[in-house]
Amino acid sequence: MDEVVGFPSLVGYNSFIDEQNSPVRNVVLDLTMNTGGNADAATFVLAWCLGNSNIALRNTLTGAESIMSLRADVNLDGEYDMNDCIPQDVRIYCLTSPVSFSCGILVPAVLKNSDRAILLGQHTSGGSCVVLPCSTASGTLFTISGNRQISIVKNGSFYNVDEGVEPHYILSRPESIYDRQGLVRYIQELK
Numbered sequence: 558m559d560e561v562v563g564f565p566s567l568v569g570y571n572s573f574i575d576e577q578n579s580p581v582r583n584v585v586l587d588l589t590m591n592t593g594g595n596a597d598a599a600t601f602v603l604a605w606c607l608g609n610s611n612i613a614l615r616n617t618l619t620g621a622e623s624i625m626s627l628r629a630d631v632n633l634d635g636e637y638d639m640n641d642c643i644p645q646d647v648r649i650y651c652l653t654s655p656v657s658f659s660c661g662i663l664v665p666a667v668l669k670n671s672d673r674a675i676l677l678g679q680h681t682s683g684g685s686c687v688v689l690p691c692s693t694a695s696g697t698l699f700t701i702s703g704n705r706q707i708s709i710v711k712n713g714s715f716y717n718v719d720e721g722v723e724p725h726y727i728l729s730r731p732e733s734i735y736d737r738q739g740l741v742r743y744i745q746e747l748k
Contacts, residue, residue: 574643574644574647575640575644581647582646582647582648583647583648583649583650583744584606584643584647584648584649584650585650585651585652585740585744586602586606586649586650586651586652586664586674587652587734588651588652588653588654588657588661588664588665589652589653589654589656589657589678589734590654590656590657591656591657591658591660591661591664592656592657592658592659592661593658593659593660593661593662593663593684593688594659594660594688595660596612596660596663596687598660599660599663599664600612600627600629601629601631602664603627603663603664603667603668604627604628604629604631604641604642605629605631605641605642605643606642606643606649606668606673606674607642607667607668607671607673608628608639608641608642609626609627609628610625610626610627610628610629610667611624611625611626611627611667611710612624612625612627612663612667612707613625613707613708613709613710613715614687614705614706614707614708615705615706615708615715615717616704616705616706617686617704617705617706618704622708622715624710628641629641648675648744648748649668649673649674649675650674650675650676650677650744651664651665651668651669651674651675651676651677652676652677652678652734653665653676653677653678653679653680653681653722653724654678654679654681654731654734655679655680655681655682656682657681657682657721657722658681658682658684659684659687659688659707660707661681662681662682662683662684662685662707662718662721662722663707663718665681665722665724666707666709666718666722667709669722669725670709670710670711675725675726675747676722676723676724676725676726677724677725677726677728677734677740677743677744678724678727678728678734679724679727679728679729679731680721680722680723680724680727681721681722682721683718683719683720683721684702684719684721685706685707685708685717685718685719686702686703686704686705686706686707686719687702687703687705687706687707688700688701688702688703689701689702689703706719726747728743
């Protein structure tokens with residue numbers, strides 16, 4: 558029977574993964590129910606997976622394009638170095654579904670574009686514009702789609718993620734994503 562080890566934060570994950578003779582060979586990010594909403598968390602996870610997080614935005618009103626390169630001190634040692642990311646010999650898998658939206662699309666899109674991770678699951682939903690919180694004068698809160706569009710950059714060109722992200726390997730039965738033993742077997746067969 559597989560033993561499940563819980564960690565309180567990514568700091569614990571990274572130190573366990575980095576230990577000499579660590580049994581960890583695969584990291585699986587489950588974004589199947591991630592409807593987004595937290596760009597800080599998305600960039601932190603991307604920095605943990607890739608070493609740095611390149612987030613591309615396009616202004617749909619002006620056409621202006623920008624790329625932000627962000628790094629995170631995941632292990633909280635006060636330095637930004639390769640000890641802050643998943644070691645290169647550990648494989649990264651990302652699970653996606655039609656529920657994945659917004660930052661839930663950003664993470665798999667950037668991971669797929671980096672060629673560092675293998676995406677498994679189903680095509681994500683669309684939606685690439687950053688959501689903006691607003692309020693009326695009376696205090697009613699609501700959100701609207703903003704003019705900043707989440708994009709990835711390939712060969713110097715910006716591509717928005719409005720059509721969603723297609724996984725490398727499609728798992729046609731949604732329940733197969735949540736069958737832990739079956740998923741472990743499937744990942745081992747991909748090697």
